[in-house]
Amino acid sequence: MKGMLAEIANMVKDFGSAPTFAEMPRKTLADKGIAGPTAAHTIEEVHTPLNLAYLTFTTGSSAFQNIVGVTFAEMPRKIQASFNVLQRAGLKAGDKVLVTYPPLVNVFSGDAMKKYGLEWRFLVRSSRDAFLAALYEFQPQAVVGESSFIRAALEDARHMGVADELPRDIVLLTAGTPLDLELLPTAKSVLNARVHDLYGCQEFGWLCMDGVPVREDIELVKLPGGAGQEMFELVVGGLPMGDSFPVSASGHVCNSEGKIITYRRERTYPEYEVIVKATTLTSTVTLGRVVRSILRIKGRIVKVSPDVVTGAEHTVLELKPDYVSAGEQPGIIIEGPQKTQFFDDMVRAQLDYQQKAKADPTWTKRS
Structure with missing residues (x-):
């Protein structure tokens, strides 16, 4: 047995199903x-x-x-x-x-x-x-x-x-x-x-x-209430940016055809919550993973409605002002497929991730 382990020790140094540190692909700056x-900044290597x-x-x-x-x-x-x-x-x-x-x-x-x-x-x-x-x-x-x-x-x-x-x-x-x-x-x-x-x-x-x-999936949502100039939340692919802008018929200083005055942006208050009302996914478990992934890598809070419709023809999202800050306000519906493209791309990313193994046999999880 000792001889076999010695042979294995030599073999794994030369080849194997998992890479050595030197063989790992690298993305440099x-x-x-x-x-x-x-x-x-400092420069730090990470496992991506x-x-x-x-x-x-x-x-x-x-x-x-x-x-x-x-x-x-x-x-x-x-x-x-x-x-x-x-x-x-x-x-x-x-x-x-x-x-x-x-x-x-x-x-x-x-x-x-x-x-x-x-x-x-x-x-x-x-x-x-x-x-x-x-x-x-x-x-x-x-x-x-x-x-x-x-x-x-x-x-x-x-x-x-x-x-x-x-x-x-x-x-x-x-x-x-x-x-x-x-x-x-x-x-x-x-x-x-x-x-x-x-x-x-x-x-x-x-x-x-x-x-x-x-982009094709940009939507402008008028902010509720407030005095003075009207402001509009910029929503991309169904997800609010947290930035609001005035919209002017006279146009942007760099282009009279541009109506969004991006150099006068303000942080949105109150912020919007995103609630998934309908999804093309058939599994609410997968949908739950999508919204957690969006939180983790995009910093946007998305919630799943208790009565969400699964297997829908297209995604339906509802934007609601934060209840604590704004009280009860009517929601704004964003319907796909065009206006929810970014959200749908994140759904696709989650499905791709689930269909691929962890690719590292030393890492195991029990569900």
């Missing part, structure tokens, strides 16, 4: 397209579940930064939304893009930028002087970054008398924070640049560009 410096396309983090604008999981099922629509952004901006395959903050690539996804055929580069350091140096050396056709940072850097260039050495007629895709309106005249005078205002998040990808949706 370079593989994700975000291998650039930031002053706000095979059912997730990649991990990223929320920006922390409204609370502590939280892990976001992006599933394979949602990638096609996420990539298409990014293509819509890049096409509307007039970019083409082979164009060079300077990204000032590497995690912004995760909102596109590196795969989207690769498939579109872009070449992108990051700053040597996350500073304004490094940004100006990169503009001069890289000569990009477009820049992706936060608007106030870009404005301040361009003002530096003008004060230093080096604005004439920077590229002209480029595209500025501003994101991450509300658009700094002072950037528009500065960008025009220093770079003769076209400015676009992107709204989105790590959980869902890009949602609006210059006040125009870039």
Whole structure:
């Protein structure tokens, strides 16, 4: 028996049904397209579940930064939304893009930028002087970054008398924070640049560009009550963003056709609860797993109605203001299939996950 165990010990070092640590597939920052410096992060290796396309983090604008999981099922629509952004901006395959903050690539996804055929580069350091140096050396056709940072850097260039050495007629895709309106005249005078205002998040990808949706499953829900200007909650694929916007007939400052004034967003109060009223699933057990998965990787609370209809032709969701904050209010119905696409993608992701084994025989669970 000792001889057999010795033979097994030698065999498992050379081959086996499970990988060694050295054989495990790896997703580096370079593989994700975000291998650039930031002053706000450390670099940490993690074991990423095979059912997730990649991990990223929320920006922390409204609370502590939280892990976001992006599933394979949602990638096609996420990539298409990014293509819509890049096409509307007039970019083409082979164009060079300077990204000032590497995690912004995760909102596109590196795969989207690769498939579109872009070449992108990051700053040597996350500073304004490094940004100006990169503009001069890289000569990009477009820049992706936060608007106030870009404005301040361009003002530096003008004060230093080096604005004439920077590229002209480029595209500025501003994101991450509300658009700094002072950037528009500065960008025009220093770079003769076209400015676009992107709204989105790590959980869902890009949602609006210059006040125009870039996905098919965007819905605007008027907030109940309140005084002053009417505000509308932005709902993507049946899930509320927690952000509200005014809607204006006069249009967005970057595009008169864009009616959603994304640079004047406010946090929604009271927040909406999402209740599943009907599902294409035949199992409420699976539906329960879907809503828990959405909570864990997207941070959105979804509840299942006690009288939910299973096996329905399409998903039906009800949005209700938080009872504690708003009292009893009428619900708003969101019906699929078009307007619940994101939720349905998460259903598909859960089904894919359940149909695949854990893939690691050392990990067992008893139900």
